[in-house]
Amino acid sequence: MLIGQITDMHVKAGGRLAYRRVDTAGMLARCIDHMLGLRQRPDLVLFTGDLVDFGRAEEYAMLRRLLAPLPMPFYLIPGNHDDRDRLREAFPGHACLRQSEPFVQYAIEDWPLRILALDTLVPGEVRGRLCAQRLAWLDAQLSAAPDRPTMVAMHHPPFQTFIGHMDEVGLEGRDEFAEVIGRHRQVERIVCGHLHRPIEARVAGVVASTCPSPAHQVALDLAPDAPSRFVMEPPGFQLHLWNPGTGVVSHTAFIGEFAGPYPFFEADGSLVD
């Protein structure tokens, strides 16, 4: 089972650029092209929030057009830039978005690896929150299927990244989240967005990660007073391969034109010298 993860697309409409610099719609189109050109296409794609830039209806309409080429099922999770109602209106065929209103939280049961999508959105705020109601849902879902290997997907990561300005707009309720995860044995991985770069940390014994954006990346600066800035480092997405007995193995794919691939070996099998 191969899962594609694309996050933080920040799609804008009408040819507008994010932060007046980034052609996020064009960069998502290139990301989708790249993913569909892989020798192994994902079976499904998870979009882990900040789907559009300002939560506007016209941005969701643009997102819908950009995702239309995907032949595989895809799943949408809100981030702090999203609007739950407009997201639901733009994707009326996605019944899962209404599975646990008012939140956009749902269980994906159609694959050997079960996926629980969490909603960390707080309308009008940049930081995220997992309140008692959302955590109770997670606990109940995990309690209902203790023997099914499970991936948890959400926008705000449940760990400190030490990129100071991003931690300030991090996740409230992460200790309580870790308590819930620690009570269950079947969680294989926690995949997140929000950070616009690949980062890994352990949460209640489980590997948790963030994924690069197909557009702009957050500047790598671990100073506590790091200014809030982005850089146009190579855009990317991730592939999470789940194999029974192995667990989840994750790869980062970079989007762009790169030289190669070149062979390591000569035609006779000797190493190229």
Ligand SMILES: [Fe+2]
């Ligand atoms: Fe973002």
Ligand SMILES: [Fe+2]
């Ligand atoms: Fe975000």
